[in-house]
Amino acid sequence: GINAEYGVIYNNGAYFVWDATTALYLREKFGIVGVLSGTLPRKPRQNKVHGLPLQLMKEEVVLLHIGGVIEVVEQVDLPSVKSEARYLEYLSSSYKDQNVFLQDSIYKKSQKFVDTPVDEPAHLNLKGEVDINNPPYHLQKIFFRQSDQFWERKVRDFDLVQLTDAEKLRVVVLRDLRCRGYLVTSGSKFGGDFLVYPGDPLVYHAYFVVRVAARDHEMRATDILAFSRVASSVKKVAVIATVQGTDVSYVSLQWSGLT
Numbered sequence: 001g002i003n004a005e006y007g008v009i010y011n012n013g014a015y016f017v018w019d020a021t022t023a024l025y026l027r028e029k030f031g032i033v034g035v036l037s038g039t040l041p042r043k044p045r046q047n048k049v050h051g052l053p054l055q056l057m058k059e060e061v062v063l064l065h066i067g068g069v070i071e072v073v074e075q076v077d078l079p080s081v082k083s084e085a086r087y088l089e090y091l092s093s094s095y096k097d098q099n100v101f102l103q104d105s106i107y108k109k110s111q112k113f114v115d116t117p118v119d120e121p122a123h124l125n126l127k128g129e130v131d132i133n134n135p136p137y138h139l140q141k142i143f144f145r146q147s148d149q150f151w152e153r154k155v156r157d158f159d160l161v162q163l164t165d166a167e168k169l170r171v172v173v174l175r176d177l178r179c180r181g182y183l184v185t186s187g188s189k190f191g192g193d194f195l196v197y198p199g200d201p202l203v204y205h206a207y208f209v210v211r212v213a214a215r216d217h218e219m220r221a222t223d224i225l226a227f228s229r230v231a232s233s234v235k236k237v238a239v240i241a242t243v244q245g246t247d248v249s250y251v252s253l254q255w256s257g258l259t
Contacts (some may be wrong), residue, residue, distance in 0.1 A: 008061055009053070010073040015061045016053035022070075023054040030069065031183045032060055033201055057186055058167060059174045166212070169243045170194075174211045176241075176248045187211075191230045193240075208239045208252075215244040228253040 006022045008015050015024045017034065026032040034057075036050035043049070064070045163171065170193055177184050183197040185206075192209035209231045215217060218241070231238035232255035240251045 005071045008070050008072050009075045015056045018053045035187050042061045059170045114172050118249045169212050173241045209236045210239045210241050216244040
């Protein structure tokens with residue numbers, strides 16, 4: 001089980017926070033922003049507003065784990081035979097509660113359009129048996145999230161030795177940026193390793209796109225130009241962070257058009 005107060009779930013190479021209290025704690029206490037990657041239970045067919053789980057960068061997880069803030073646990077996709085009966089019982093109870101709540105909500109809304117309210121809607125089956133093996137689409141996401149507590153978990157052995165050389169460099173840079181007071185998210189969508197914010201991303205746009213490299217790494221001129229051009233096109237400053245040991249140096253690039 002999870003011994004630490006705050007747990008991060010590892011699944012298929014990615015790291016997720018399913019608990020809202022943990023997500024809020026990491027953001028307020030440690031400036032860990034992450035990316036909301038789930039759908040909203042009530043509005044699963046839209047892609048504008050996201051919900052839990054909160055996905056974290058591996059580098060963030062490493063620093064939090066080393067600092068004793070979180071414990072990383074590995075998710076097993078299916079409940080074990082040992083917990084299957086309890087798992088199914090929980091799903092059945094959860095389904096019925098959600099079904100009653102939903103249909104009661106529909107019933108109350110329907111009363112706004114009739115002159116004489118009725119005691120019980122004839123078209124709703126509030127007492128019927130529930131097929132937990134085939135829940136309606138709007139409840140499937142809810143069940144997936146709630147069933148998390150029934151999965152068998154084991155503590156994942158998390159050692160810096162497991163990191164690649166590139167990941168070790170990014171951990172050093174991430175720690176340095178956080179020490180300087182910046183908030184950091186993934187920069188992959190802009191061709192970098194990190195997006196760097198002067199404050200909370202809810203208030204500020206990112207100022208910098210950072211690409212990390214070893215200090216003795218030779219970068220091709222075309223790669224530098226391409227990185228600088230992409231950053232300029234999204235109104236950000238391209239920064240190359242070079243690492244030697246625990247020492248980090250930063251070089252900013254400014255794109256200038258030909259005249």
